[in-house]
Amino acid sequence: MKNPFRRDNKLKAVGLGASILGALAFALKYALAPVRKVFLPETISPAVFTTKVTYTSLGHVIYHEAGSGQPLLFVHSACLGGSSFEWSKVYPEFAGRHRVLAPDLIGFGESQRPAERFSAADYARMLADFIRATCGDEKPIVVASGLGAGFCVYLASQHPEMLSRLILYMPTGRREFGFGRLRRSVRWAARIEPLHRFLYRNYQSTRSAVRNWLAAGFVDPMRLTDETVEVFATCAQQSGAEYAIRNLHTGRFTFNLEARMATLQTPVTLLWGSEPGRPSLETGERLRQALPATQMIVIPRLGAFAAMEDPAALTAVLNDQLDPTLRVVT
Numbered sequence: 273m274k275n276p277f278r279r280d281n282k283l284k285a286v287g288l289g290a291s292i293l294g295a296l297a298f299a300l301k302y303a304l305a306p307v308r309k310v311f312l313p314e315t316i317s318p319a320v321f322t323t324k325v326t327y328t329s330l331g332h333v334i335y336h337e338a339g340s341g342q343p344l345l346f347v348h349s350a351c352l353g354g355s356s357f358e359w360s361k362v363y364p365e366f367a368g369r370h371r372v373l374a375p376d377l378i379g380f381g382e383s384q385r386p387a388e389r390f391s392a393a394d395y396a397r398m399l400a401d402f403i404r405a406t407c408g409d410e411k412p413i414v415v416a417s418g419l420g421a422g423f424c425v426y427l428a429s430q431h432p433e434m435l436s437r438l439i440l441y442m443p444t445g446r447r448e449f450g451f452g453r454l455r456r457s458v459r460w461a462a463r464i465e466p467l468h469r470f471l472y473r474n475y476q477s478t479r480s481a482v483r484n485w486l487a488a489g490f491v492d493p494m495r496l497t498d499e500t501v502e503v504f505a506t507c508a509q510q511s512g513a514e515y516a517i518r519n520l521h522t523g524r525f526t527f528n529l530e531a532r533m534a535t536l537q538t539p540v541t542l543l544w545g546s547e548p549g550r551p552s553l554e555t556g557e558r559l560r561q562a563l564p565a566t567q568m569i570v571i572p573r574l575g576a577f578a579a580m581e582d583p584a585a586l587t588a589v590l591n592d593q594l595d596p597t598l599r600v601v602t
Contacts, residue, residue, distance in 0.1 A: 318364045321374070323382075328401035330394060331384030335375035335406070339367030342436070343407045344594070346374045347399070348381075349418025350525060352517060353482055353504030355381030358417065361583035366594065370413075373406055377420060379516030381507050387515045392445070392527040396426040403434055411436040415590065417579065419444055419525060425532050432537040439593055441543045441586070442576060443559070444551045445529030462521035469514055476517070477508040489576035491547045500580050534562045541567045541593055543586075545574035569593075 321336040336356060344366055348358040356374040363372050376383040378398050379390065403412060413436055416424045421443030428435050462468045475481060482505040487493040507513065519525060533540070540563060544556040553570065560568040571578060571589060578586045592598070 318360060320364065320367070321372075326402060326405045328378065328398045328405070330378040330388070330390065330398045330401075331386050333375050333378060333384070333398070333402055334382040335373055335402075337371070337373050337406075338364070339370055339372045341370045343410050343412035344370035344372050345403070345407075345412040345414045345416075346372065347414060347416035347420040347424055348374075348377065349420045350377055350380065350395070350423070350516065350520065351418060352476065352485060353506075353508035353513075354420075355503070355507045357381070357500075357503045357507070358577075359415070359579050362579050362587050362590065363415075365587050365591070370594075373412070375402055377423075377516075379519075380513070385510065385512030385515055387512065389524060390516070390519055391524045392423060392426050395423040395525075396430060399423060399427045400431055400434060413437045413439065413594070415439045415441075416443070417441040418576065419446065419520075422446075422525075422527070422529050425529060425536065426527065428538045429532040429535045435538050438536075438538055438540045439543065439590065440540065441578060442545060442549075442551055442556065443529060443542070444555075445532070446523075446526040447528055458521055459523070462518050465518070468518050468521070472514040472517060473509075477505070477513070479505040482508055486577065489549070490581050491545070491573055491575045492581070495581045497580075530559060530562050533559050533566075536563055539565070541569065543578075543589060544568060544570050545576065545578055546570050546572045547575045549575045 318336075318338075321338040323334060323336055325332050325334055327333070344363075346356065346359040346363045348354050348356055355376045359374055363374050366372055377395065379385050411434060414424050416438070418441070421438075421440040422445045424435075424438060424440065425443060425445075428438060461471055479501060483496070483501045486501060486504060487496050490496050542556055542560055544553055546553065556568060556570075560566045569589060571585060574582055574585065
């Protein structure tokens with residue numbers, strides 16, 4: 273006599289398998305569905321700046337420009353929803369004495385967002401292309417943050433002749449605080465493109481997720497404005513924005529920043545927020561020691577997103593650093 277319980281178990285297994293396949297098919301359907309076009313808010317750049325386009329080996333770059341004088345290049349961090357908006361409350365202050373340039377890195381903001389597996393070395397090449405196209409023989413001063421600052425260090429280690437000075441806010445190459453701290457499930461999911469796209473569109477890039485992520489980088493989350501959340505979330509939801517984050521999560525942007533810092537010939541000033549966070553103040557001190565001539569300035573009560581949390585404080589520090597009478601240590 274046949275065991276009826278065994279037959280029931282088989283039916284349950286078949287039903288469970290069908291449910292899993294159905295869930296995967298559902299995820300795949302939404303992962304591959306075309307992205308609804310989302311228009312960026314006009315506040316992504318100040319009204320007095322002209323929006324332009326130039327072309328690099330990685331794709332076309334949108335940038336904002338105003339002023340005259342020695343080029344002053346502001347580079348944003350390569351992060352979820354990142355764009356030149358990060359510096360938009362700071363860089364207008366300097367258009368009266370510099371030619372200010374604020375690009376969106378490839379894969380971010382309004383720039384091209386190709387489905388390519390770019391690395392930190394590729395972004396260094398993109399920045400070199402951008403500087404050659406917009407600055408010619410002039411050597412810009414670079415102000416940069418986070419992983420964008422790391423890319424600028426990478427560039428300066430390869431082409432010291434291209435830059436006159438680096439002013440870096442909490443730069444990172446991600447390796448120094450431990451790439452393994454990114455959850456293994458996130459890294460695993462990023463390697464399966466349909467799954468990553470589904471998770472990115474439905475969970476990682478939602479306004480609530482972006483708000484929570486930004487708030488974690490503010491010392492005082494009450495300073496996080498709706499405008500900032502709106503711009504970051506809208507940039508994160510642009511068609512193709514998930515490709516750069518996939519590269520970030522799979523570790524393609526990770527490199528040894530400390531080793532690159534040790535080779536620099538370009539004058540460097542490190543700016544660091546005083547509050548605990550990533551990269552830590554201890555990391556900043558280690559980077560300063562890697563290049564003895566480097567100056568380090570700690571700004572009180574600021575974290576990873578200083579340019580948005582307290583732009584006046586960061587502007588004041590940059591005003592001092594960009595004073596033409598200041599003697600830069602080399």
